[in-house]
Amino acid sequence: MNAGVRFSRVGKRFGEHWVFRDLSLSLPGGGTTAIVGESGCGKTTLLQLVNGVLRPTEGRVEVFGEDVPQDGIETFRRRIGYAVQGAGLFPHMTVRQNVTLLARLERWESVAIEARFDELLEEMGLDAGLAGQYPLQLSGGQQQRVGLCRALMLRPQMLLLDEPFSAVDPITRESLYEQFLHAREHENVDTLLVTHDMSEAVRLAGHLVILGPGGVRQSGATEQVLASPEDDYVARLLATRLDATRSDPS
Amino acid sequence: MKEPSAGEREGLAPRKKKQREGPAPRMKPIALAALCASLALGSAGEPLVVASKDFNESYILGEILAQLLESDGFEVERRFGLGGTLICYEALRTGEIDVYAEYTGTLSKAILQRDDQPDIAALNALLADEGLVLLPAFGFNNTYALAMPRTPARERGIVNISDLGRHPELRIVVSHEFLEREDGWPGLSRRYGFDRDIGGIEHGLAYQALVDGTIDLTDAYSTDGELVRYDLTVLADDRDFFPRYLAAPLVRADLPERAKDRLRAVADTLDDAGMQALNASVLFDDADFAGAAVSYLEGIGIEGDDSGSGLWRQLGRNTLRHLELTVMALVPATLVGIGLGILVFRIAWLARAVVYATGLLQTIPSIALLAFMIPLFGIGVTPAIVALFLYSLLPIVRNTVTALTTIDPVLQRVSLAMGLSRVERLRHVFVPLAVPSILAGIRTAAVISIGTATLAAFIGAGGLGDPIVTGLALNDHGLILQGALPAALLAIITEFALEGLERLLSPRHLRAASA
Numbered sequence: 001m002n003a004g005v006r007f008s009r010v011g012k013r014f015g016e017h018w019v020f021r022d023l024s025l026s027l028p029g030g031g032t033t034a035i036v037g038e039s040g041c042g043k044t045t046l047l048q049l050v051n052g053v054l055r056p057t058e059g060r061v062e063v064f065g066e067d068v069p070q071d072g073i074e075t076f077r078r079r080i081g082y083a084v085q086g087a088g089l090f091p092h093m094t095v096r097q098n099v100t101l102l103a104r105l106e107r108w109e110s111v112a113i114e115a116r117f118d119e120l121l122e123e124m125g126l127d128a129g130l131a132g133q134y135p136l137q138l139s140g141g142q143q144q145r146v147g148l149c150r151a152l153m154l155r156p157q158m159l160l161l162d163e164p165f166s167a168v169d170p171i172t173r174e175s176l177y178e179q180f181l182h183a184r185e186h187e188n189v190d191t192l193l194v195t196h197d198m199s200e201a202v203r204l205a206g207h208l209v210i211l212g213p214g215g216v217r218q219s220g221a222t223e224q225v226l227a228s229p230e231d232d233y234v235a236r237l238l239a240t241r242l243d244a245t246r247s248d249p250s
Numbered sequence: 251m252k253e254p255s256a257g258e259r260e261g262l263a264p265r266k267k268k269q270r271e272g273p274a275p276r277m278k279p280i281a282l283a284a285l286c287a288s289l290a291l292g293s294a295g296e297p298l299v300v301a302s303k304d305f306n307e308s309y310i311l312g313e314i315l316a317q318l319l320e321s322d323g324f325e326v327e328r329r330f331g332l333g334g335t336l337i338c339y340e341a342l343r344t345g346e347i348d349v350y351a352e353y354t355g356t357l358s359k360a361i362l363q364r365d366d367q368p369d370i371a372a373l374n375a376l377l378a379d380e381g382l383v384l385l386p387a388f389g390f391n392n393t394y395a396l397a398m399p400r401t402p403a404r405e406r407g408i409v410n411i412s413d414l415g416r417h418p419e420l421r422i423v424v425s426h427e428f429l430e431r432e433d434g435w436p437g438l439s440r441r442y443g444f445d446r447d448i449g450g451i452e453h454g455l456a457y458q459a460l461v462d463g464t465i466d467l468t469d470a471y472s473t474d475g476e477l478v479r480y481d482l483t484v485l486a487d488d489r490d491f492f493p494r495y496l497a498a499p500l501v502r503a504d505l506p507e508r509a510k511d512r513l514r515a516v517a518d519t520l521d522d523a524g525m526q527a528l529n530a531s532v533l534f535d536d537a538d539f540a541g542a543a544v545s546y547l548e549g550i551g552i553e554g555d556d557s558g559s560g561l562w563r564q565l566g567r568n569t570l571r572h573l574e575l576t577v578m579a580l581v582p583a584t585l586v587g588i589g590l591g592i593l594v595f596r597i598a599w600l601a602r603a604v605v606y607a608t609g610l611l612q613t614i615p616s617i618a619l620l621a622f623m624i625p626l627f628g629i630g631v632t633p634a635i636v637a638l639f640l641y642s643l644l645p646i647v648r649n650t651v652t653a654l655t656t657i658d659p660v661l662q663r664v665s666l667a668m669g670l671s672r673v674e675r676l677r678h679v680f681v682p683l684a685v686p687s688i689l690a691g692i693r694t695a696a697v698i699s700i701g702t703a704t705l706a707a708f709i710g711a712g713g714l715g716d717p718i719v720t721g722l723a724l725n726d727h728g729l730i731l732q733g734a735l736p737a738a739l740l741a742i743i744t745e746f747a748l749e750g751l752e753r754l755l756s757p758r759h760l761r762a763a764s765a
Contacts (some may be wrong), residue, residue, distance in 0.1 A: 053667050077669030088664035092682045105674060150668070160667075 004029035004158065004190050005050055010059030012045055019045050023059070023215045027207070032184065032191040034201035034222075036237060037211030043194040046211070047160050050192065051080050064157065078102060081151030081189070085163040087143040089135035089150070096131040099149045106154065120149040123183045125175070141172035145179065152187055159184075159191040165200060177203055198241035202226065210234045297325040298509060301338055301347040301710065304331045306539075307392065307473060307497075309720065310528050311351035313543035315499055315513060317554040321547070322512045327567070330539075331719035333621075333708045335360055337629050339500075341710050343380055346630040348502050349513065353392060355495035357384070367493055378503070385510065386517035387498035390525040394434065394492045395472040396422075397482040399460055410488035412442055420466040422446075425453035428469040433493065435469075441491040457482075472522055475530030484522075497525075519550045538726060561732075564717075569736055572713035575631065575706055576699045576744075579638030584692055587643050591650025591688075592676065601651045608644040616641070616702045620709050634703065634711035641702055642695035649691025653684035689755060693748040700741045704733060714740070 004027050011021035019042040027033050035043050048054040049061050052068045061068050069076050089098050096117060103113045121128055124145040135143055144164055151159055165173050165180075181204065184191060195201050201208055201222075208225045210218040210233070218230045229235040298319055302312030309330055316326045329347055332338050339361050341347045354373060358364045362376055373384050396411055398420075403409075406417060414420065428434035429450045439445070451459060456468040457476045470477060472484055499513045520528075528546060531537040537545075540554075547554035594600045611619070619640065623633030657680055665679045707715030714733040721729030 048663075048667070051667050053663065074669045074671050077667060080669075082664065082667040084660060084664060086660060088660045090661060090665075090679055090683075101678065102668060102670075105670070 004063070005192065006060075006062040007046075007049070008060040008062070010049065010056045010061060012042070012049065012054065013057040018057075020215045021058075025209065025216055025219060027192065027209070029190050031206040032193055032204055033207040033209060034193045034195055034205035035209045035211055036195055036198055036201045038237075039196060041211045041213055043196070043211055044162055047162055047192065047194050050158075051077050051082060051160060078106070078154055079157050081154070081156040081159040083144075083147045083151040083159070083161050083164045086140075086167050087135070087147030087164070089143055089146055091135050094132050094134055095126075095138070095146050098135070098146060099153055101150070102154050116153060116155075117149075120152055123152075123179075123186055124149050125179050139172075140168045141176060144168060144176060148180065148183065152183070152189070155187070156189060159189045161191060161193045163195055166195065166197065173200075180204065198237050202241060210237060297327040298349065298505070299327045299329050299347040301328075301332050301341060301350040302330040303335065303338055303350070304333055304708075304719065306475075306532050307525065307529055308351060309539040310532060310542045310546075311388070311497060313539040314516065314546055314554075315349055315351060317540070317543050317547060318512055318515060318552065319509060321552055321554060322508070324509060324512075327712075328564075328716070329710055329712060330716065331707060332629070332710045337624065337710060341629045342382060342500060342502060344628055344630075345502065346628070346710060348505055348509075349499055351388075351497050352384070352500040353495040353497050354384075354387070355393065355493040357500070359493065370496070370498065377500075381503045383501050383503050383505075383510070385499040385501060385513050387496040388516050388520040388525070389496075389518040390473055390520050390522045391494050391496055392471055392473040392522075392525065393487075393495045394428065395470050395484040395487075396467055397460075397470040397474075397477060397484050398467040400481050400483045402466065403483045403485075408485065410486045411438070411491070412488050413485070414467075415442065415444060418446060421449075421464075422467045423449040423451045423456065423459065423465040424469040425456060426450045427453070438491050441489050473525035473529055475526060475528075475533040478523075478526045478530040479534050515550065515552070520546065524549075538729070539720070565732065565736060568712065568714045568716055568733065569740065571711075572700070572703055572715075572737065572740065575634055575638060575703045575711060575713055576696065578631075578635045579699055579703075580642055580692070580696055583639045583642035583695060584646055586639075587646030587691070587695075588650050588688060590643075591647050591654060592681070595651045595654040598655075601655065605644075605648050605651055608647045611640045612644045616705045617708060620705060624709060629710040631711050633709055634706035634713075638699045638702055638706070642699050645694035645698065646688070646691040649687045649694075650684060653687035654680050657683055685755060686752065689748070689752040693745065693752065696744050696748060697741050700737060700744060704737050707733075 005025075006027070007023055007025040010023045012019045023046075035046060037043050045054060049056055050063055050068070052073050055068075063076075064079070090101075093101065099120065100113050100117055103116065108116075117131070118128065121131070126142065126145050126149070130138065130142065130146075135146070138146065144167070147164060151161075165176050168176065177200075191205075193201070193205060206222055208218070208220065208222050209216060210225065212233045218225055218234045225234070226238065229238055300312055300316040300319065302308040312328065312330050316328055319326050329341075332341065332347075332350075335352075335356055338347070338350050338352070342350065354370065355367070357373055357377075358366070358368055362368075362373075368376065370384055370387060377384060396414075398408065408414070408417065414422070424435055429448070430436075435448065449465075451465070451468070453469075456465070456470075457480055459465045460468060460482065461480055467485075470482070470484070476482070477484065499516065501510060501513065524546075528542045531545070532539060532542050544554035590604060591601075594604050614622075616637070619637045620634065623637050627633035627636055661679060661683070665675045670678065703711075703713050704715035704718055706713055707719045714737040716733060717729050718733035718737075721727065721731075721733065
């Protein structure tokens with residue numbers, strides 16, 4: 001399996017505080033990988049090391065088989081879509097402007113921009129009438145979908161998702177999952193998803209990375225991790241999923 | 251009043267040669283936009299600019315000169331109430347003004363720094379190099395004088411200063427300044443051989459003390475209106491101690507001959523008593539400067555015009571000049587302020603330093619900041635614009651920096667992570683989101699500028715401060731309002747206009763959200 005992302009003995013320190021040290025990890029290309037763990041164990045930090053928003057204090061991060069570049073970082077980042085919790089849409093831009101910003105900066109033909117924009121709206125189940133709306137006029141679920149459209153606009157090779165589904169209500173979340181799975185299949189883009197929600201991870205990802213205090217606790221195919229958790233921490237995280245499933249009225 | 255302080259003198263150190271270029275403002279090429287604005291606002295024609303210093307007698311003489319010229323068909327611009335001798339003199343030398351009434355003693359001592367007392371012909375020989383001409387004097391001599399109530403003076407037979415030697419019982423109390431100055435009591439008592447201790451008193455209280463009889467004699471200026479009001483007599487300077495301060499029109503040599511001839515009409519037309527009466531009429535009889543000038547001109551057979559040379563025209567001109575000052579300061583301040591904000595906001599300590607520095611500028615009292623500008627830029631429009639520019643910077647820089655540094659961190663991270671370059675982030679995210687706050691800063695700066703620009707009249711920049719300054723000197727509330735009301739109105743209109751502009755320019759999402 002080709003490694004889409006490889007961490008080699010990576011450490012990251014903020015001031016005096018080490019988020020993690022000596023973290024090594026190979027993530028397979030193809031499909032969706034979920035990084036799961038409690039708050040504060042460095043999930044988001046890990047994600048931001050991938051697109052070079054953060055730089056490792058020590059060790060090495062390789063993406064697409066090369067070190068995250070110092071020069072031309074903007075070009076590099078444009079090969080990686082990025083969506084966050086709450087969508088992070090630019091409030092002064094319409095849906096269309098938000099989604100097509102990068103394509104316009106890349107000087108795509110306007111016909112190509114329009115075609116891609118329409119395609120994405122449909123893929124994410126968004127009404128074409130929303131194109132001229134501003135983010136504040138949209139529901140949370142709609143904003144999140146627009147955020148995903150924006151991340152996918154340039155047909156990136158990889159998609160980084162930082163808890164993009166956690167700020168919406170459960171019913172909306174369910175339809176978001178559906179849409180995402182549909183779009184992911186259609187776009188065929190490697191996805192790295194950060195979440196604290198084990199059931200979400202299991203639902204969306206074929207590969208799990210369990211992150212705990214001190215680093216990676218377990219990494220493997222979803223079924224394999226579910227079947228044989230390697231330690232108590234992993235087992236407890238898996239249990240939260242079972243609880244959630246049990247309390248789910250459906 | 252006669253002699254400027256040492257500081258004032260140093261203040262004028264740089265003497266730039268400068269051609270006369272009419273009333274068009276002197277300007278540094280700060281911004282093309284500002285320049286265009288100035289051209290659009292610049293007044294047509296080239297009126298003669300008559301100035302005065304900031305005390306009553308100077309206002310009256312200025313008004314006399316102005317009306318004299320107007321009665322001969324000249325168009326006149328009044329630049330009254332300039333803050334001091336050297337400001338007037340420098341303004342005349344550089345061509346900002348064309349004429350004002352100066353005193354021979356002041357010219358020789360404060361400006362030419364001579365110890366002797368050259369007469370007008372001698373002074374003209376000295377002034378020729380500067381391109382200035384002192385025309386024939388009005389006639390009166392506004393010098394130091396010793397004054398006492400008329401009746402006791404007559405009873406004791408006191409006419410001359412030397413008579414005081416025979417009356418040691420007189421309670422002589424003089425102003426503190428007169429007590430200390432070499433050309434005051436110390437020199438005088440040496441010249442007259444007096445050997446006595448005298449007291450000091452606040453000048454403003456001295457006249458009342460004379461009237462009450464608590465003192466017998468004090469110092470005064472020989473043309474003070476109070477001399478008439480309190481029926482005081484001035485003792486003759488029989489040993490010729492006090493320098494002569496003959497008032498005369500001081501003009502630029504390149505003034506049209508016809509104008510100079512017209513001004514020569516004042517020669518020997520006004521004696522001490524006449525000037526005292528004019529001063530008193532303004533001080534005590536509710537006359538205004540223009541009215542006092544009219545009554546004087548009538549006396550010499552010339553019909554003056556005290557309609558204030560057209561209230562509306564004056565108002566229009568003041569308002570235009572006021573707007574010009576504000577716009578020429580605000581446009582560059584906006585460009586520099588926003589640019590500076592964008593340059594420094596990423597570096598926290600630098601941003602703090604810049605905001606702090608611009609804040610420091612704001613703490614300098616406006617009038618002091620204007621005064622600091624004089625040694626650098628002379629007097630008139632340029633120093634006023636520079637001062638207003640500095641004042642306008644703070645709100646714009648501060649609002650720009652604050653807006654840029656408080657952009658939602660999520661948006662900052664997203665814009666970085668999606669691969670926008672530094673310039674693209676500024677252009678597409680940071681600046682658009684900061685626009686409302688920046689516009690608010692510009693609005694604040696505009697209102698501050700309009701208010702502060704009223705003070706620019708003190709350094710000869712004109713504007714709506716002109717009538718205010720004159721009104722203050724005259725204690726004329728109507729005149730003060732003539733400047734204050736339009737200035738307030740201008741500020742309010744600007745506030746509303748910029749608010750409208752703000753709404754027009756504000757990102758549509760804010761309007762969409764509130765709709």
